[in-house]
Amino acid sequence: MKTSSQVRLLLWKNWTLRKRQKIRFMVEILWPAVLFIGLVWLRSANPLYQQHECHFPNKAMPSAGILPWIQGIFCNANNPCFRQPTRAEGPGVVSNYNNSLLARFYADLQELVLKDTDVHQLRRIWTELSSFSDFMETIRHNPSSVSGRGLKVEDILKDDEVFTSYLLRDVHLTESVVYQLSNARIRLEQFAYGIPDLQLKDIACSQALMERFLIFPSRRGLHSVRNAMCALSQQSLQTIEDVLYANLDFFKIFRLI
Incomplete structure (x- = not known):
């Protein structure tokens, strides 16, 4: 039998079968149409976007x-x-969270526990804080025992301090004024209950208030520092205070008191 005859016979067979089973014939036509319509609807309901x-x-x-x-x-x-x-x-990086707060805390805790030098440093800090607490209790309950002693400013600055150079270079104070200010002594008993609520400008321009917080080597030094500081603005005085705090060595303070 020729190929064309076989194809014609196969088509006649399928057509006859579909005519006799009309429900099957309708399902075979409608089912692909339903799938196609569903795909078209999904495509129109969810437009493409660039990922x-x-x-x-x-x-x-x-x-x-x-x-x-x-x-x-x-x-x-x-x-x-x-x-x-x-x-x-x-390469060589394991986690995306090495710089997270938790990871840094965990690393610092490991370093603190594993290194003996840090443990000794903590013990030293605890000892210094205990002595500082005892000193604060003393000046609160018996301020006369430390009255008039004070701490010299230059003795409590860091070894690599930039406070004096800042006063000379940026504030443009004279060397004499900076020397008098560095050699002045801070009255610690005035800070027994915290930092007084006073404006820096008021302290700088008042001889009585300046003598309340600082002890100068001479009256002449007091007047020269007051005149130089009073000429500065409140903002400049606040900046000087911030630079002073940044250059304080608290371990020196703890040892001296």
Whole structure:
């Protein structure tokens, strides 16, 4: 039998079968049409959008450490997609959260526990704080025992302090005024209950208030410092106070008191 005759016979057979089974014939026609209409509707209801390149944060294995492993599980639970490569894709980097607050705290805690020098440093800090607390109790309940002693300003500055150079270079005070101010003594009993609520400008322009907080080597030094400080603005005085606080060595203060 020729090929054309076989094809014609096959078509006649299928057509006869569909005529006899009309329900099957309708299903075979309607089912692809329904699928096609459904696909067209989904395409029109959800328009296409451009998806950028995705970089997913890696999840560290338990061998990388407990904290990176836990952070990789909980912080990446929703599998966020980033447009740019993440930090952990670089060589030698395990976790994307090495700079997180929790990771830094964990690293500092490990370093603190494992290094004996830090433990000794903490013990030293605790001893100094205890002595400072005892001193504050003394000046609160018996201020006369420390009255008039004071701490010289230059003795409580850091070894690499920039306070005096700031006064000379930026505030443009004379060397004599800076010398008198550096050699003045701070009356600690005036700070037994905290920093007084006074404006720096009022203290700088008042001889009585300045003598209340500072002890100068001479009356001439007091007048020269008051005249130089009173000429400055409140903002400049506040900046001088901030620079002074930044250059204080609290370990020296604890040792001297």
